[in-house]
Amino acid sequence: MSLLFFFIIQANAQIGVMKLVGNNTKNYNLGFGAFIKGGVPVSDAGDVTLEIGVNYFPSKDAGEGTAMCPLKAGYRYTLNGTGEGFYLEPQVGYNIYGVTSMLDDQGYNVDLKYHGLILAAGAGYLFSIGNVPFDINLRYETVMAHGGSNNLVSLGITKSFSFGKRDNGN
Amino acid sequence: MRFYVTALLTMFFLSSCLKQSIPDAMLGIKDHGKVTATLSYKINGNAVNISVADADNQGATNYTLGCSKNPGYYSLSGISNAGETSFLFYTDSLAVGNYKYSGTYGDMFFIDYFNTAEYVHAPSDSLSFTITSYSNGHISGSFSGALTPLVTASTINNIFGDPGSVLITDGSFKNVPVFY
Secondary structure, eight states: OOOHHHHHOOOEEEEEEEEEETTOOOOOOEEEEEEEEEEEEEESSSEEEEEEEEEEEEBBTTOOEEEEEEEEEEEETTTTSSSSSEEEEEEEEEEEEEEEEOTTTTTTTEEEEEOEEEEEEEEHHHHHHHTTEEEEEEEEEEETTTEEEEEEEEEEEEEEESSSOOOOOO | OHHHHHHHHHHHHHHHOOOOHHHHHHHHHHOOOOOOEEEEEEETEEEEEHHHHHHHHSSSSOOEEEEEEEEEEEEEEETTTTTEEEEOOOOSSSOEEEEEEEEGGOOOOEEEEETTEEOOSSOOOOOEEEEEEEETTEEEEEEEEEEEEEEOOOSSOEEOOTOOOEEEEEEEEEEEEEOO
């Protein structure tokens, strides 16, 4: 654990607004999520990232909704090679816990629980206000389980907490 | 850059192959064709076979072969000429895995075979169901076990036969619809 903490020298807290897309998703309102993300620089341009979060999508019907808890690893690559500016980030992971709650015909609550593989692709922009680094990002993500998939588009903003500095060679 | 474009296209391709949402897939709400559900096993070597064409078109509360959701458990039930076969999955959310009921839990009816009720009764009795697939609202898997026949039913004390004398072998079920 201490080794993991040692290597993750940059952590981020992120909030996002997201929308389920695909078949039979019109009944869901905009969702929201919270994430913690850590990164390990592996080059001037790239970071290996690890992210865990919670997404929640309330239904337009009272008492119903979907929640997911994704754990993902990714590779964030800044296009200008500096570790800041525009970046691309594919991610792969596992949905630690997913549940869709709904009411059956008798009004009883039914919880459909699932896990599943996660694939995600994101793009964003890393910048700083003063000495505080920020990240605005757009991501498409799919969770696959039971022969179906939950697909979402997420717009997020991240505030970074750095425990170390990238070596800029200066 | 080529790597990222490839990764993005692969993800879109994979997700587009799965046209249902996960809840719809679990509930079996979809556009598939008719599905044939089967359940078969041998009871002391005698074959029992149940097959239902267009299994999704059965009533959710009155079916020949299906699995229904109840508060705290799921009930799989099949009706054949020999009688009824049933199994209860004690879970709030059905998933792939093994579900075993053993005699230490108490008496439990599982099979009616030509008017003889077969129970998990003796401590050594058990019936084990393994769900190997739960996709598109249908479960498939296997089961086996050893049961004890109920010889005489009584309001005070049931009289059972030889413990573990009813062997359930080669049990399998396929495409059994889950009704909510």
